[in-house]
Amino acid sequence: MKLTEEHQSLRRTVREFVDKEINPHVDAWERDGAFPAHELFKKAGKLGLLGVNKPEAYGGMGLDYSYQMVVTEELGMCHAGAIPMALGVQTDMATPALSRWGSDELKREFLAPAIAGEVVCSIAVSETSGGSDVAAIKTVAKKDGSDYVINGSKMWITNAAQADWLCLLANTGEGPVHMNKTLIIVPAKSKGVTIGPKIDKLGMRASDTCPVFLDNVRVPQKNRIGEEGMGFMMQMVQFQEERLCGATSTLRGMESLIDQTIAYCKERHTFGQPLIDNQVIHFRMGELRTEVECLRSLVYRAAEDYIAGTDVTMLASMAKLKAGRLAREVSDSCLQYWGGMGFTWDNPAARAYRDTRLLSIGGGADEIMLGIICKLMGILPGKKKKPTS
């Protein structure tokens, strides 16, 4: 992956946005358990940061995925994971399928305002019955005249408290579970949509995560993304950007935490010397930086293949798996060297420890990533046959 002056210029724009519009407010947003998504997304949209790799016809910049990757990477300099996650939902989770397979009319109505930052969107796949097992979702969309009538519920929906529309996966047929689902854009103000109370989370405190209930929600069939029955397949493709985004978003945050920990360990003395002079500590910092660089290489390679149109299921799953584990390792190790300070709520290592824990669960848990990797390696055992009596 060769980063050009254009990439660096975009990186500087993101950095200024983070320094000016996010970091001065982020502690208050974390304390309040909310951030002003509409206000912030509007500012991001004005800078073009919500449509870097989306088509120009809908207000995007029309650039390749490497530019979006740079945006995601630099958003990692936010002092809380909640904000990059909320922005990532808008750019890399709720809109890739719409951008790729949506009709022109649907893109004008829903994608263009998302790119402009005039609306906030959510991806609504998970349910209480189907988080890891996406095929097991129960929400149903039945055709009625020119509409779909949707019934069911969604769980763990990021941005839901502020969302204007949801990219929702529902069962639209009786066929095999991988061929009976459809992605549908559901305006959040539709009659019958109820956004449940915010879930009190371990981390990502400024981001809102809510259940969503759908009771006879009527949306026009033209809100369907692409062909009916192809939703599961589209979501699997959409997951690739989500997983690359998740992995990329950890890089700068980990580097920054390592740097902050080094600075602290230079200042803090025990037994008459700076903490950093203990070999166990400076070697650990060196090891962690090496691991971050390895992850960066994997992420960049996956992005390069994605841009070339190669199937990146394997590399994106590996990158997500590695990022989740490494982010836990980095935050845990750094927290240790801050001593008691690391165990206080607002400490940067403590916040990273809480926030990054999600990456090994959300968007496909570590075990799901391993299942995909093993399947592609040809070593995943097939489904066991039921014993015959």
Ligand SMILES: Cc1cc2nc3c(=O)[nH]c(=O)nc-3n(C[C@H](O)[C@H](O)[C@H](O)COP(=O)(O)OP(=O)(O)OC[C@H]3O[C@@H](n4cnc5c(N)ncnc54)[C@H](O)[C@@H]3O)c2cc1C
């Ligand atoms: C803060 C937050 C934000 C989220 N945002 C969104 C969102 O915006 N939109 C959305 O659709 N979803 C969202 N999710 C849901 C997230 O994707 C799911 O939580 C995740 O996919 C795991 O599903 P689950 O919670 O139902 O866990 P389960 O499916 O019940 O799995 C529990 C655990 O069991 C293990 N496991 C599961 N299956 C296997 C297996 N086959 N082999 C071995 N181990 C296994 C894993 O360790 C897993 O963590 C969010 C979740 C959180 C916590």
